[in-house]
Amino acid sequence: MTSAGPGRPRKKQSVRPGSTAREEILDAAAELFTNQGFANTPTRAIADAVGIRQSSLYHHFATKEDILGELLDGTVAPSLAFARTVHRIDRPGKPVEAAARLHAVALFDGSQLCQARWNLGVLYHLPEARTDRFQRFANDRLELRNLYRALGKDVEDLLAPGPKGRAPLGDLMFRLVESLISLRADGLSDTGSASQTADAGIELAGLASELEAVRAISEALVSSRTDLA
Structure with a gap:
């Protein structure tokens, strides 16, 4: 047997990733x-x-619930931290700049969902995840959604009014990104899915002609996330 800690011998050698x-x-x-x-x-x-x-x-x-809680928190915490940082940047005066902030958050968030070792987003749909025991996760996910809404509104405020009755851009982008969870579960996502999803949201905003410029600013934001924090 190998050791799992002082006085706690392992039953077998672990093949799991992780330093602890x-x-x-x-x-x-x-x-x-x-x-x-x-x-x-x-x-x-x-x-x-x-x-x-x-x-x-x-x-x-x-408890087993403690394990689930840590897993749930881990699915949203990095994206929430990044969205907070992007939202703190001075409010842009041009639609391309505003769209790039929303695109960056969607790209970062979508990459987290697509590239994690396991498709942890499916845990969102567990009935246990909707109980008061996991209120911190629920609050963090709501804050992330509200940041999408705020970033989307910044874009909409700089554009001509869209059709009446259309869902707010931030909500559309949030739902598009979370659809990656189901796509991954069906084996339909790949390394480019997060980028394609972020692009789709910008196209829905009516900025398809500016997509290249939006991508350039967005990718710079994602690449410099450590400096921005």
Whole structure:
């Protein structure tokens, strides 16, 4: 047996990515929750997938709900942090600049959903995820959606009024990005899906002719996200 920590020998050598047992547990739970559901995954199955004893798992997480909560929070936290940063940039005076901010958030958010090791977005639809136990996740996701709305409104305020009854641009973009979760589940997403989705939102805004310029500014924002934080 190998060691999973002081006094906690592993049952077998782990093949999970992660520098700590906690990270390995999250990876195993992500795979099992997304493939067979939360309710159908006992903590023993998670421990077995990591190669540790069930009692060792409880050293890191008190309950299965704690594991789900950390996974849910992790799906939205990076995108929310980036959207907050982009929204703090001085409000642009040109439609292309405003559209680029929205495009950048959609591109970053969509990339997070498409490139994660497991399709964690499917956890959003779990009935357990809608309970008060996961209110922090719900609040963060709502804030992210509101930032999409604010960035979309900045674009709309600089353009001629669109058709009456059309959904706000920010809401459209938010829903387009989250549709990547279903596309990935159906095996229909690839490395270019996040970019294509962000582009589609800008085209819906009526800025297809400015897409190249929007992309250039957007990609610069995403590339410099560490400097902006």
